[in-house]
Amino acid sequence: MTRPVFSTRLAAACALLFAATGVLAQAPAQRPLPPPVSTGDTARPMLPAQLADFGAYVDSARKTFDVPGIAVAIVKDGRVVMEQGFGLRELGKADKVDARTLFAIASNTKAFTAAALQQLAEQGKLNMDDRVVDHLPWFRMSDAYVTHEMRIRDLLAHRSGLSLGAGDLLYWPPTSYTTKEVVERLAKVPIKNGFRSGYAYDNILFAVATLVIEQASGQSYADYVREHIFKPVGMDESLIDKTYLKPGMDVATGHAKADFKDLKPVPPMAWLNDPGAGGIYSSVHDLAKWMNVQLAGGALPTTGANGKPQRLFSEQSQHEMWSVLTPIKVGKPPIPELAPLTPQFSGYGESWFLSDYQGKKLVWHTGGWPGMVSRLTLVPQLKLGVVVLTNAESGAAFNAITYRVLDAYLTPDKQTDWVAVYDKAVKKAQAKADDSFAKHEAARAKASKPSLPLAGYVGTYRDPWYGDIAISQEGGKLRLRFSHTPQLVGTMSPWQHDSFTVRWDDRTLNADAFITFALDQDGHIREARMEPISPMTDFSFDFQDLRLAPVEKGAKGSDD
Structure with missing residues (x-):
């Protein structure tokens, strides 16, 4: 892959896989822990003792990785343990991030797309193993065999044979193409690997999934997700894309480092031609609800007329979404201190990364957007979830915070300063980038001139x-x-x-x-x-x- 794992945008999930498979962690120091922390809300469980200094820790991550604002939510056993904002919505302005601040969640949208397709399958409007051409007869890949054999499930699994990020320039940065035009142009995007032979992260097939949802449901993607996912889950604040933002809303501004140096606000982006890959804006308040539904196996907090919990999707559908379709090779960590995060297995299901940490299965995804990156992580065995939303392009920040929370529940007798670990890894990545350009300079024939005027x-x-x-x-x-x-x-x-x-x-x-x-x-x-x-x-x-x-x-x- 071509991009370091510590600063990401659109395909952050793929780029940050190594951050989940191995990131610096020195042998954690043993020390006595303070008593459990009150959240100030008597209806909520107590924070683990290891998170007594969590606010200071998040602020340390913000300062170290130059992130103006961060929002975090933790859920456990069906209840919200905390949801809180830290820092500023925009540099130079007084508005603070809170639990209801909207961020672009980018590729964390993909799980909503998978859930929509599974719902439609349960309704009998499609089968996950249907050929795509059964629903979109005009659909074409650049290989006739792949065109014929591409199934709906394949759209969600990054195993098509396309290379990493293939076709992303059709909508990234924003283009004038429609979603249908993007998918039509897929017929010319080169296939460089074998069909279902390996993992390579893509976004363009989620444009295809978007159109399948629209064809099967008879609704636009935005209307379907609002009506069939946001509404039953209670995600009243979430929006499909930037075009639904109104003046005065509690929304974060993204920040990027111009020339990789100076942090500046970036304008919000509307992604209208591949919404199923990364269009959603949400808050940690809403995503806490989403995590609890996921951890409940698709059961909603509401009950039907029979007194039984209503469901967003069935347990079988969730089993399919959380089962490995595409194995992913486990890489070496960029620095040895990250080795404790290296999983025993790694793979991709239907719009979810699947791996393990401290002997527990993780179900997770990341997202990257102009000026915003995020991570949502579930530990199903513990009914534990944590989501971290940021308004700068630092995967190091959300990883350091995520693993601090996971450690508090999985290894409560130990504490690791993941901020320091990731800081070291970031500096190494930056040094390698500088070295890469130095090699270009050294190989350059400076006295040469173009052949033509x-x-x-x-x-x-x-x-x-x-x-x-x-x-x-x-x-x-x-x-x-x-x-x-x-x-x-x-x-x-x-x-x-x-x-x-x-x-x-x-x-x-x-x-x-x-x-x-x-x-x-x-x-x-x-x-x-x-x-x-x-x-x-x-x-x-x-x-x-x-x-x-x-x-x-x-x-x-x-x-x-």
Whole structure:
């Protein structure tokens, strides 16, 4: 994978898998613990003694990892132990984060998509092993066999043969494509691995799942989730995407480090063309309810006319969602201190990561969004759940907090400073990124020049699945624009030979790229290829999958 595990966006769940499979933990110090902590709410259970300093610990994580605001909820045995906000909704403003502050939960949305499909299966409107083409006859992958054999369950399991983050540029950053257009373009996205042969995180197949839900239910994805999940669970504050936010709402602002250095607010993003992968905004107050329903096997807190608990979904449906479909190799931790977090098994079910910690099964997911990342973790054997929402791009922060809570219940006689552990791991990752660029610099032939005058690179270039990008000459510089992605506009500068760097105008993207032109024997451009410059770049910027060919003036094509 191309992105370190300590700063994530859209595909945070995948990128942060190593953070769950191994992260620095020195032998925990043995020390006497204070008495249990009162939450101030007599209707709630007491916090474990190990969390006596939890507020200070969360503030330490915020300071260490430069996160303005964090919200946390803990549930145990069907009750809310705590739900609380820490810090600020936005840097430089006085509004504080509280338990009802809305955050973009990004890929934590995927579990709602899986639940919706399982509900529709229980209603007889689909079967999880139906072929996708049975519901969307026009659906196509770039391989005929995969097209024919792709089942609804496969859409949720990251085992399609697509490479990591393949096709994400169709909607990340936001594009003008509709969900149907995104899925139609999937027919041209290259398949680089064997079907069901291994794990590679994707988002684009959740756009397909979105359309299956709409086809089977006769409702929009937003209406279905609101009516059949949010309403029965009691998630009254949750929204499907940014377009439903109103002025004055209690909502966090995301923050990203421009050029990986200076923390700045980023504008909220609406993800309208793949909502089933990551569109939801929610609060820890609402997500506490969601965790309790999950831990209750799908049972709702309400009862029906027969006096029995009503259900969001059946226990069998949950068993399927929480069963491994795609095994995941357990990697080595980036630093030895993280070894105690290395699981005995790791895999992916239907929109859930599955692993273990301290001998207990974990069911969990993470989410990454422009300026916001999150983690939701369940320990079914203990009826324990913890969710951490943040308004900066630091997976280290939510992991350090999550494992502090898990330790309080699983190893109450020990205490580890996971903030210090993750801080060490983050610094190592940053040093490796710096070293990567230094190697590029060392290999660069600085005296070389482009083969063509700058005007020779001007034109329209077309990729089979993304569409067009345009290169123009403005003020003596080359400018590159992705035709369907307003944020991907940048300046090209010669690097060496026929390679250029692209520096995006939006410096919070942290996705500068190389673009390299291949010329034929007559000196005409045959193809252009791109790839991210930094290993810190989010893998959803899948520039490396583009195959850009020059378009003759007046030619018609996929963008016409």
